[in-house]
Amino acid sequence: MRLVITKDYSEMSEWGARYIKKRINDFKPGPNRYFVLGLPTGNTPLGTYRKLIEFVNAKQLSFKYVITFNMDEYVGLPRDHPEGYHSFMWNNFFKYIDIDPKNVHILNGNAPDLIKECDEYERAIKDAGGIELFVGGIGPDGHIAFNEPGSSLISRTRVKTLAQDTISANARFFNNDVNQVPKSALTVGVGTVMDSREVMILISGTAKAYALHMAIEEGVNHMWTVSAFQNHQRFLCVCDEDATMELKVKTVRYFKGLMAVHSQLIEDSGHPSLLQTEN
Amino acid sequence: MTIYRFRNCTLMRNHALIIDDLWIRHGKIIDPEKIFFDEKIQADIEYDCQGVLIAPGYIDLQINGAFGHDFSSPNEVNENILIDVARKLTSHGVTAFLPTIVSSSIDTYKILLPKYKRQVGSAKDGATILGIHIEGPFLNEDKRGAHRTDFLRESPHGIEDLLSCYGSFDNVSIVTIAPEIPNMIENVIPILIEKYGLIVSIGHSMASLDIGERAICSGARFITHLFNAMLPFHHRDPGLVGLLTSHRLPATIVIHYGLIVDGIHTHSAAVRLAHRVHPQGLVLVTDAVPALGLPDGIYRMGADEIVVEKKRATIAGTQTLCGSIASLAECVQNMRQALLDGEINKSNEKKIFDDKDKNKFIVESIEAATVHPASVLHIENQKGTLSFGADADFILLDDKLNVLSTFIAGEQAWTVNDKWLINNLHIKSYQ
Numbered sequence: 236m237r238l239v240i241t242k243d244y245s246e247m248s249e250w251g252a253r254y255i256k257k258r259i260n261d262f263k264p265g266p267n268r269y270f271v272l273g274l275p276t277g278n279t280p281l282g283t284y285r286k287l288i289e290f291v292n293a294k295q296l297s298f299k300y301v302i303t304f305n306m307d308e309y310v311g312l313p314r315d316h317p318e319g320y321h322s323f324m325w326n327n328f329f330k331y332i333d334i335d336p337k338n339v340h341i342l343n344g345n346a347p348d349l350i351k352e353c354d355e356y357e358r359a360i361k362d363a364g365g366i367e368l369f370v371g372g373i374g375p376d377g378h379i380a381f382n383e384p385g386s387s388l389i390s391r392t393r394v395k396t397l398a399q400d401t402i403s404a405n406a407r408f409f410n411n412d413v414n415q416v417p418k419s420a421l422t423v424g425v426g427t428v429m430d431s432r433e434v435m436i437l438i439s440g441t442a443k444a445y446a447l448h449m450a451i452e453e454g455v456n457h458m459w460t461v462s463a464f465q466n467h468q469r470f471l472c473v474c475d476e477d478a479t480m481e482l483k484v485k486t487v488r489y490f491k492g493l494m495a496v497h498s499q500l501i502e503d504s505g506h507p508s509l510l511q512t513e514n
Numbered sequence: 515m516t517i518y519r520f521r522n523c524t525l526m527r528n529h530a531l532i533i534d535d536l537w538i539r540h541g542k543i544i545d546p547e548k549i550f551f552d553e554k555i556q557a558d559i560e561y562d563c564q565g566v567l568i569a570p571g572y573i574d575l576q577i578n579g580a581f582g583h584d585f586s587s588p589n590e591v592n593e594n595i596l597i598d599v600a601r602k603l604t605s606h607g608v609t610a611f612l613p614t615i616v617s618s619s620i621d622t623y624k625i626l627l628p629k630y631k632r633q634v635g636s637a638k639d640g641a642t643i644l645g646i647h648i649e650g651p652f653l654n655e656d657k658r659g660a661h662r663t664d665f666l667r668e669s670p671h672g673i674e675d676l677l678s679c680y681g682s683f684d685n686v687s688i689v690t691i692a693p694e695i696p697n698m699i700e701n702v703i704p705i706l707i708e709k710y711g712l713i714v715s716i717g718h719s720m721a722s723l724d725i726g727e728r729a730i731c732s733g734a735r736f737i738t739h740l741f742n743a744m745l746p747f748h749h750r751d752p753g754l755v756g757l758l759t760s761h762r763l764p765a766t767i768v769i770h771y772g773l774i775v776d777g778i779h780t781h782s783a784a785v786r787l788a789h790r791v792h793p794q795g796l797v798l799v800t801d802a803v804p805a806l807g808l809p810d811g812i813y814r815m816g817a818d819e820i821v822v823e824k825k826r827a828t829i830a831g832t833q834t835l836c837g838s839i840a841s842l843a844e845c846v847q848n849m850r851q852a853l854l855d856g857e858i859n860k861s862n863e864k865k866i867f868d869d870k871d872k873n874k875f876i877v878e879s880i881e882a883a884t885v886h887p888a889s890v891l892h893i894e895n896q897k898g899t900l901s902f903g904a905d906a907d908f909i910l911l912d913d914k915l916n917v918l919s920t921f922i923a924g925e926q927a928w929t930v931n932d933k934w935l936i937n938n939l940h941i942k943s944y945q
Binding site for chain 1: 535546547548549550551553554555556
């Protein structure tokens with residue numbers, strides 16, 4: 236694992252965006268070589284999306300040859316519902332960038348056959364050549380996507396019933412009425428994310444601090460599903476100071492000491508082969 | 515069908531100015547999110563609008579003529595004058611209007627009414643013609659303004675008198691009447707609305723507030739040029755002006771009122787008064803005379819001669835104002851200025867002042883010439899708005915609200931100079 240500790244949310248967002256930009260540009264995507272990117276929703280990645288939009292506007296980055304797969308979507312919410320993840324991705328990202336809509340994949344929570352929808356999603360990922368980089372966040376209960384505590388660590392894309400905690404946490408987006416929050420969602424599995432060639436998790440704020448501690452300082456445990464990435468060959472964790480509040484001083488000092496190396500990962504001059512070193 | 519994407523626009527949407535793109539297809543404004551997820555296609559042609567303000571095209575509910583043409587004159591070749599005015603009005607940012615006919619003889623109505631047909635607007639044919647506004651002749655002689663006395667009429671037989679006067683309501687959208695004329699409230703107004711589907715406006719009237727309220731309750735929803743040709747506001751009988759604050763109207767009814775904000779017909783303090791009291795009802799109208807768009811001189815309107823001098827138009831030989839020669843674009847600018855003037859002494863902080871201007875005054879002045887007139891005609895989902903599904907009639911404005919370019923059904927109908935020519939805004943693709 237690489238742990239990159241930045242000062243605050245803004246710095247974390249910029250770091251994450253620059254990493255994605257460099258990964259895509261170093262990959263040199265083209266008409267026969269698409270960069271396949273996994274994407275999250277929620278508050279944490281908003282700053283990163285904003286920064287990526289700036290890069291596109293400054294012509295430093297193009298999504299023309301990028302294929303995206305989002306992590307999840309609510310079941311039963313109309314496609315254009317303002318709290319659905321289609322709306323989120325459109326309003327916060329897709330409407331501002333030059334991605335081809337045919338290359339955008341988001342699970343359809345209104346599909347007539349939800350299981351078939353999930354299976355086809357897995358197949359689409361495979362057909363695209365697998366995911367090169369999956370960007371994600373972490374829930375306060377340590378979950379990745381909607382893989383709630385207790386999710387199989389080798390799970391695939393499927394229907395999940397949301398935990399009470401998740402529903403309460405999301406009520407603020409539904410008029411503070413827990414009854415309006417969807418009760419289930421389609422989500423990529425832990426195994427699905429593990430299959431990608433790299434995983435980058437963004438973590439910000441004290442509310443996520445304990446989850447970060449359980450994800451990287453304790454054992455692999457299906458109650459804290461992000462911990463599964465301890466077994467991933469390329470697990471990159473980008474957090475801010477507040478999110479380190481529950482980590483050991485030793486851990487924080489060690490990774491801060493590596494910043495000279497890690498900062499090469501976002502420098503234009505940083506060599507792409509760095510990806511292969513040190514994990 | 516080609517999809518056009520106007521990028522970098524400051525759009526007027528949802529009562530605010532926001533930076534966003536405007537997507538057009540088939541002459542309509544479309545929702546890009548639906549295109550993205552449902553059709554999975556991108557825009558075919560993109561334009562860079564460089565941050566310019568984009569508003570819905572202006573709608574004029576009362577215009578008696580322009581560019582030398584008089585809608586009330588039976589003598590000219592009438593279908594052509596309509597199109598000529600429709601085309602030239604685009605230079606004022608007007609994308610839809612109601613040709614207005616003042617009190618005339620029965621013979622004149624027989625000739626004119628069948629000739630002014632509704633017409634869908636286009637870049638080639640100019641602004642949309644939304645129907646005729648017949649102003650008169652069932653008006654109160656004491657408040658006739660510039661209308662000729664010998665043409666005024668009463669309705670002792672109710673609706674029959676209107677039918678024998680006008681012949682047919684086929685091409686008509688709005689009728690202005692004085693509600694105190696016997697049988698108007700009990701008989702005429704309800705029939706005009708329910709049987710003929712018209713919008714009834716009250717004006718050129720000596721009506722008390724009580725009569726005004728009864729006229730509204732019987733279906734009238736518009737007041738023709740508020741303050742002009744009606745009793746002035748009096749604190750014991752507010753007259754028609756009092757309709758703006760009447761407590762005896764059902765809450766579901768929104769009354770709209772025309773206001774001529776040419777800097778002459780209505781004092782800016784009166785504009786602010788009406789606006790503060792009932793902002794959502796304010797509709798800017800030009801009530802323009804044929805001289806609109808022409809230099810100073812003497813012109814014909816109805817059966818009269820009018821004199822145009824230094825932004826005033828009067829009946830030859832009198833001081834009676836007979837309509838304005840300010841374009842609707844100028845009226846919007848004047849209204850915004852009137853609202854700004856009302857703030858100058860209030861706020862010391864320039865930032866608060868600028869914010870109010872940007873977020874409130876510009877929006878409300880434009881709405882008074884777009885969504886409000888559209889609401890009077892019940893077409894606010896199609897016209898006077900930049901909402902998804904609406905007709906793509908829009909204008910580009912600079913920060914002083916001068917019109918830079920006018921688009922009708924998504925095509926450029928007029929531009930002030932080459933800089934805003936659509937081809938010059940076209941983003942050539944890179945890569």
